[in-house]
Amino acid sequence: MSQTPAITKDDFVKFREFFYRKTGIHFDDSKRYFVDKRLIERIEATDAGSFRNYFVSLRFQTSGDELQSLVNAMTVNETYFFREEYQLKCLVTDMLDEVTRRKRDSSPIRIWSMPSSSGEEPYSIALYLLEYWKGIYEWDVELIASDIDTNILERARRGLYSPRSVHNLPAKLLEKYFNRQKTGDYQLIDDIRQSVEFSRVNLMNASDVKAYKGFDIIFCRNLLIYFDDLSRRQAADTFFDALNPGGMICLGHSESMSRISSLFQVRKFPEAIVYQKPLEAR
Structure with missing residues (x-):
C-alpha cells in the first residue's frame, strides 16, 4: 500500500x-x-x-x-440563483437606463460575468432581464461569462442545478425556465443556456484578457476577496480597460473598489452601490 x-x-x-x-x-x-x-x-x-x-x-x-x-x-465555487438580488434590481431599474441613454448607435449592450462559476450568476442576469427589464425587447444584449476553472465552465454550459441552487427563485420562474429532472434537479431550457457565451479566462494573464473590451457592465462578485492588494489593483486595471466610458462594475457586498483603485467613481443608486468608469476616460 x-x-x-x-x-x-x-x-x-x-x-x-x-x-x-x-x-x-x-x-x-x-x-x-x-x-x-x-x-x-x-x-x-x-x-x-x-x-x-x-x-x-x-x-x-x-x-x-x-x-x-x-x-x-x-478554486472554490459557491453560488446560487439571484444571489445578492439587490444588484440585479439595480441593473434593471437604474444601470441599464444610463447605458441605453448613452448609446449613440445600435451596438449591443455587453455584460460580463467574471467569475461565472457554475453559471448561476450569468443565468440569473438573463432571467432578470427577461422578466423585469422592458428594454429587452428593444436592445440586443450580449452576455459573456468567464471563469478560470474549465470543469466548472462545463457544468455551467449544462445548466443543471440542485434544489439548493434554485431555492431563491420564485416558483413561476422555475416552472417557466427549468425542466424538472427525475433526479430532482432542475435544468435550464435551451433558450436560456444558449443566451450566455462561456469562456475560460485567467484574470492575471494579459494574453487571456486582452480581447475582453467594450463592456457596458461587469459583475465581479466575491472574487477579489481571494486576492492580495497587488492582484486586486491589477484586476481593477483590467476591468477599467474592459469597460466602455461610463461603464459600471458590481462587486460583492464585502468588497469595495474605493479601497483598491482610484480609477473608478462611486455611484450610489437606491438599490446598490456600484463603481463607474468616468465618461471622459478612454
Missing part, C-alpha cells in the same frame, strides 16, 4: 508563491489544510510520488494541462 505524500511547511510556502504568480489567488496559513488536501489528490492522480516530483513537473510542463487541473481543484 503506497504512503500518502507529505506536504511540509516549506512545500506549502513554495507552492503558495507559485500559485499566486499564476492566478493572483493567495492562500494564507488558515487554508493550509485545504491546499495540502488538494495537492495530495493531484500528486496521487499524476503518480508523481512526492511533492518535489510533482512540483518540478508542474513548473516545467509545456502543455499546461496539469496546471489547469490543479487550478480546477483549488
